[in-house]
Amino acid sequence: MFDIKLVRDNPDFVRQGLANKNERDRVDEILQLDENRRKLILETDELKARRNQASMQVGVLKKNGEDASAIIAEMKRVSDEITENDSKLRVIEEDLETILLSIPNLAHESVPVGKSADDNVEVRRWLPEGFSFEKPEYQIDHVQLGKKLDILDFERATKLSGSGFPLYKGKGATLERSLINFMLDFHLQHHGYSEIFPPFLVNKESMRGTGQLPKMQDDMYWAERDGLYLVPTAEVPITNIHRDEVLNEAQLPIKYVGYSACFRREAGSYGKESKGFLRVHQFNKVEMVKFAKPENSFEELEGLVRDAEDILQALNIPYRILMLCSGDLSFSAAKCYDIETWSPAEGRWLEASSCSNFEAFQARRANIRYRKEETKKLEFIHTLNGSGLATSRLMVSMLENNMTPEGKIVVPKALHKYTGFEVIG
RNA sequence: GGAGAGGUGGGUGAGUGGCUGAAACCAACGGUUUGCUAAACCGUCCUACUGUGUAAAACGGUAGCCCGGGUUCGAAUCCCGGCCUCUCCGCCA
Numbered sequence: 001m002f003d004i005k006l007v008r009d010n011p012d013f014v015r016q017g018l019a020n021k022n023e024r025d026r027v028d029e030i031l032q033l034d035e036n037r038r039k040l041i042l043e044t045d046e047l048k049a050r051r052n053q054a055s056m057q058v059g060v061l062k063k064n065g066e067d068a069s070a071i072i073a074e075m076k077r078v079s080d081e082i083t084e085n086d087s088k089l090r091v092i093e094e095d096l097e098t099i100l101l102s103i104p105n106l107a108h109e110s111v112p113v114g115k116s117a118d119d120n121v122e123v124r125r126w127l128p129e130g131f132s133f134e135k136p137e138y139q140i141d142h143v144q145l146g147k148k149l150d151i152l153d154f155e156r157a158t159k160l161s162g163s164g165f166p167l168y169k170g171k172g173a174t175l176e177r178s179l180i181n182f183m184l185d186f187h188l189q190h191h192g193y194s195e196i197f198p199p200f201l202v203n204k205e206s207m208r209g210t211g212q213l214p215k216m217q218d219d220m221y222w223a224e225r226d227g228l229y230l231v232p233t234a235e236v237p238i239t240n241i242h243r244d245e246v247l248n249e250a251q252l253p254i255k256y257v258g259y260s261a262c263f264r265r266e267a268g269s270y271g272k273e274s275k276g277f278l279r280v281h282q283f284n285k286v287e288m289v290k291f292a293k294p295e296n297s298f299e300e301l302e303g304l305v306r307d308a309e310d311i312l313q314a315l316n317i318p319y320r321i322l323m324l325c326s327g328d329l330s331f332s333a334a335k336c337y338d339i340e341t342w343s344p345a346e347g348r349w350l351e352a353s354s355c356s357n358f359e360a361f362q363a364r365r366a367n368i369r370y371r372k373e374e375t376k377k378l379e380f381i382h383t384l385n386g387s388g389l390a391t392s393r394l395m396v397s398m399l400e401n402n403m404t405p406e407g408k409i410v411v412p413k414a415l416h417k418y419t420g421f422e423v424i425g
Numbered sequence: 426g427g428a429g430a431g432g433u434g435g436g437u438g439a440g441u442g443g444c445u446g447a448a449a450c451c452a453a454c455g456g457u458u459u460g461c462u463a464a465a466c467c468g469u470c471c472u473a474c475u476g477u478g479u480a481a482a483a484c485g486g487u488a489g490c491c492c493g494g495g496u497u498c499g500a501a502u503c504c505c506g507g508c509c510u511c512u513c514c515g516c517c518a
Contacts, residue, residue: 041475045487052487055499059443068498075498246435376454378472 001364002103004096008034017106020113020326026099033096040092044085051078101214105361107326108298108335114325123337125320126313128401133342138405141345142396143276146172148407149425154276164266164274164281166392171424175411176284178418179391179398180259183286183311187257187388191307193288196258198237201228206240209366211332211358221263234260234287235385240366242291247370247381253300254291257388259284276396278350283392290384291368294360297382298335301357304386305337308353311388314414317397318342320349334359339389341397350393355386 007014011027018025054075061068107113112121146152151172157165168176187193207213207229212220221230231237238256247254262285266274277283288307292300305321312319322338329336333356340349360380363369369378402410408425416422 038475041487045475048488049486051498056444058498062443072498079498 001361002100002105003360003364004030004034004100007031014106018103020107021104021329022115022327023104026103030096030099033092033099037089037092037096040085040089044082044089047078047082047085051075051082054078101208101365104329104331105334105358107329108357108359110298111329111335112323112325113327115327116325117328119325120322120328120338121325123321123323125318126309127318128316131318135344135347136405138407139344139400139403140407141276142343142399145399145403145407145409146276149409151175151424152276161281164279166277166280166282171419171421174419174421175415175424176391176395178415179394180284180286182415182418183388184257184259186311186314187286187288187307190310191255191257191288193255193257196234196238196241196256196289198231198234198241198258198260200231200237200260200263201226202231202237202240203228206236206243209240209243210236210362211365212236215331218267219265221265230263231260232264233262233285233385233387234258235289238287238289239362239368239383239385242368243366245368246378247291247368249293249370249373252291252293252370252381253296256289257286258289259286261285262390277392278346278396280392283390285390286388288386288388291370292382292384293370294379294382297357297359297384300382301335301337301355301384304355304384305339308339308355308386308388312339312341312352315394315398315412317394317401317412319352330354330356332356332358332361334361337386339387341394342401343396344400346396350396352393352397353387353389355384357382357384 007027007030011031015025015027018027054071058068058071058075061071112119114120140148143152143154146154149172151168151170153167153169154163157163157167160167184195188195201223204213204227207220212229212232216232220232223229237260238258241256242254262283264281266279266281288304290300290304309319309321319339319341322340324333324336324338336354336356338351339353339355341352342348343350359382362383363380366383368381368383370381371377372379398412399409402412404410406425408423411419411422411424
């Protein structure tokens with residue numbers, strides 16, 4: 001949720017920030033509502049104070065057997081006025097909340113200002129020994145590979161669920177499962193996370209808490225009868241674990257890692273990019289979530305990115321890190337690094353991870369606070385999350401980069417103990 | 426799905442419609458006492474919004490006893506609707 005105080009205290013800063021994010025400027029609207037709200041509160045609170053006093057008098061008078069009808073008659077009028085004011089106030093506050101819930105987080109000062117993905121900045125890249133961008137003659141894409149080796153069956157999957165729902169078979173299924181287990185174990189053993197296995201259906205409050213609602217409503221699967229949404233990412237259930245809680249400063253940062261299947265309707269995005277794994281409605285992802293103190297959340301973000309990178313290096317997959325520009329940041333993020341892996345067949349980079357710091361944006365929505373030892377005050381915590389990683393795009397790069405001239409797949413060494421085989425085909 | 430019980434502050438748990446932010450106890454924190462620890466005693470001990478105001482503070486008002494309505498001059502307390510938890514029964518992986 002956008003911080004009303006920031007708008008109140010620093011409207012021009014907010015205006016600029018919204019412009020940097022290609023966002024409509026609603027500052028004046030907010031200020032106007034805020035002013036009306038406060039005026040009304042002041043007025044109504046005074047009436048209520050009067051009523052409280054009078055009610056006390058009535059009590060005393062009645063106890064002494066005296067007549068209180070004059071006060072009661074007057075207070076009846078006052079109460080009516082209060083009721084009226086309260087309903088006006090409710091309308092104003094609803095309007096205000098609607099606006100504040102729909103305004104995205106502002107970019108952090110370290111984020112480059114830019115309009116679109118073209119303005120993202122490559123921070124670094126990592127390439128395996130002997131890697132070349134040159135596409136080998138024998139190279140075929142992951143869809144063809146999957147078919148030829150009978151490990152992926154996109155055609156039959158359509159029969160089951162429609163397009164965009166992958167079906168893994170045989171060693172392909174084993175490979176997928178191994179990848180998930182490998183990533184979870186890696187983060188647990190080397191990066192100090194604790195493991196979560198979250199529910200895959202969550203309620204509206206959870207979706208609003210992390211910022212998917214209201215904006216992404218149409219991109220989510222909605223089980224209407226039960227009022228539940230299929231999770232688009234484990235970020236939602238894992239972050240909401242601490243919704244409406246006060247955390248101890250001493251236990252921070254809290255670091256969770258968890259797997260979930262992820263469900264996205266991807267409404268209106270069919271097109272050339274939707275082949276095979278490139279855009280799917282269901283995919284698997286291992287997600288890292290951190291609850292951090294505000295003063296070091298940006299350091300925690302750097303660590304988060306490194307944790308994801310470690311996986312890719314262990315798997316020997318070429319990748320690059322992008323810092324997203326202000327205009328390309330997602331709704332809730334203040335700063336975000338995308339990790340993209342190389343696809344030889346596509347001849348381009350594919351987004352396999354997104355690591356973001358949301359600052360207090362989600363915490364305000366989900367009401368996640370901590371008690372600061374120094375001041376004894378409650379403050380909103382900073383939340384972060386990053387994919388570590390999504391298997392679908394990763395699988396594309398892994399299959400294609402490990403293809404031999406004979407059309408086999410060499411399984412990365414790190415996965416051998418999970419798969420029980422070293423070659424597919 | 427059926428029947429019943431219940432939802433009060435960090436916890437346990439009181440609360441005849443009026444002076445109840447809410448007894449008491451526990452926990453926590455500060456202090457006194459004290460060779461040390463403990464005990465005892467005293468004190469502090471919710472949050473949000475809002476106003477005056479400050480370097481920080483401080484002080485005042487309003488609201489909050491699961492949520493939302495209603496009755497009333499006045500609701501934790503009465504009424505209606507909903508949600509959730511627990512127990513038993515049924516169904517089922």
